[in-house]
Amino acid sequence: MKTIKLLLAVALLQISLKSCKQPSEETSASNWSLVLVDSLQVGHLGEMMLLDISPNQELxxxxxxxxxxxxxxxxxxxxxxxxxxxxxxxxxxxxxxxxxxxxxxxxxxxxxxxxxxxxxxxxxxxxxxxxNSEYQLKGIMRNTGGGPIILQDRGNTKILYRGGAVNGKRTEPGYLEKIRGGTLIDPETFDLEHIFPLEKDSRFFDGKFYDDGDLYSRLAVGKDFVYVTYDSNPVLYAYEKTHPYKLSFKRELRLININQSEGMPAEYVDYEVYLDASKGGLRNLQVDDRYVYLMYFEGIPKERLAEIEQLYEIDELKADAAYETEVSKREKRMKVFTLKGEELSDIKLPNFLDSYWGFIARDGFLYFNKAANNEIEEDFYTLYKLWLEQ
Missing domain, CATH: 2.40.10 (Thrombin, subunit H)
Structure with missing residues (x-):
């Protein structure tokens, strides 16, 4: 088994990632950059994804x-x-x-x-x-940094996890009013409290219909606020970290080069669970004591998706490979905000970071999975530790 392996010499640890890339991969027009601090390599044949880091940073x-x-x-x-x-x-x-x-x-x-x-x-x-049979969650999407969050609520420890779609047809009156961005769970009783209703001025109330993937919520708990986003709504919400979690502020987001998901007319609504990894939109939300980080994904154009769907009728293996290739090469970007929601930078993430599936912000550092090599089956897993600086 391979164990830890430093991929860069100590003298190279403070070199900015943007100096290692081609000009077309420039991270930002500003002076913000990602700096590679360390890396971890684990012998493993198969897919592996980082889920969490222990509080003491040892595991x-x-x-x-x-x-x-x-x-x-x-x-x-x-x-x-x-x-x-x-x-x-x-x-x-x-x-x-x-x-x-x-x-x-x-x-x-x-x-x-x-x-x-x-x-x-x-x-x-x-x-x-x-x-608790009252717990309803449709459409699980695995991603780094997307797990439950331990939250102190009114002096008690609670589990905060995303909310999302509910049982029922999207065409039923009042369906959107039932959607919640998060669920508080009592770890001693499994009692539930559904929080963060959709704000009335969100795009979901435009008269069209959105699938479960569009309504997928991302959560991050900071010192003073709980931050919430929804995959297909370009807004960052911040709620007071005191019950009843009132909205403190929201920030409309300008997304670069996005194939934005569109609402569907009623006659085209599919009532089944529908999570489409090819859609452009918000993906990963993280916070630490310095910044709020929001990763978003370009998505695959409808025309290219139509071509891949036609390929499925001929050769499913080739279609799967084409789909994975398209997802891997589509642009991923990361917005950086102050803890009060002022946008500081919008950085294009390099392709060797598996940013599509998310990352973890912890104590000032960002942890990314290495992007998979679609051409060679590797017998190891690599984790990168990075620092964001101006």
């Missing part, structure tokens, strides 16, 4: 969803534990409704179809709260 939690397996990795790049708790085996969580995260330095946590489940670092179940 990384990753997942290979094709193998239904989670991995605990230390700072030396060693897999210290492999955990597979899906399905119906003893101590299983059943189907995972959320990404797994660290509850503390010694415990990991997941919202599953059997209930709330806590495990030790070796996979032994340490706590269980039975599932």
């Amino acid at each position: 990384f939690l990753t997942a290979d969803y094709q193998k239904n397996t989670y991995f605990i990795i230390n700072r030396n790049g060693e897999k210290i534990s492999e955990i597979n708790k899906s399905g119906d085996q003893p101590e299983a969580f059943g189907f995972a409704y959320s990404e797994m995260i660290f509850w503390d330095d010694e415990t990991i946590f997941v919202i599953g179809s059997k209930g709330l489940k806590w495990y030790g670092l070796t996979g032994n179940e340490t706590n269980f709260v039975p599932f």
Whole structure:
């Protein structure tokens, strides 16, 4: 097994990423840049994605969803534990409704179809709260930094996870009024409180119909605010971090080079769960004690999607490969804001960062998965640690 491997010499650690790229990959017209600080390499054959970092910064939690397996990795790049708790085996969580995260330095946590489940670092179940049948969540999308968030609410510890679409047809009157951007879960009882209703001036109230992917919410908890975005609504919302979470401010966003999702007339609405990774829009929302970070994705043009759909009728394998190639080469950008929502920069992210599936902001650093190599099957996973500076 390969263990940690520094990919750059110490003398190169402070070189800006933009100096390593071609001119066409310039990050920003401003002087903002991403600086590569460190990297971690783990021997692994298959797909792997960063989910969370332990509070003490000593451990990384990753997942290979094709193998239904989670991995605990230390700072030396060693897999210290492999955990597979899906399905119906003893101590299983059943189907995972959320990404797994660290509850503390010694415990990991997941919202599953059997209930709330806590495990030790070796996979032994340490706590269980039975599932609440009132919990409804349609359309799981796996992404780095998109898991539940531990939130102090009115002096109590709560679990904050995204809200989203509800049961019922999108054409039914009052459907949008039921949508919520987040769900507060009591970890001792699984009692629920649905928060962050759609603001009435959002684009979703334009008389058209939007699918579950358009309504997918992203959440980030800062010192004073809970920040909320929706994939197909170019607005950043900030709510007071005190009950009842009143809207403090919102920022209309100017998105560069986006194939924006469009609402559908009623006659074209598909009533099934529909999450389309090819759509352009907001993707990943993070915050630390310096900035708010919002990544957005260009999306695939409708004309190219139509060509790929035709290819599926001839050769599904080639169509899948063409789809993955299109997603990987489409532009990803990251907006940076002050904690009060003033936009500071809009940076084009380099292609070697797997920014489409998100990243984690932690203590002033940004952690990105390395982009997959679509031409060669690699037997290792790489994690990058970066610093944003002016």
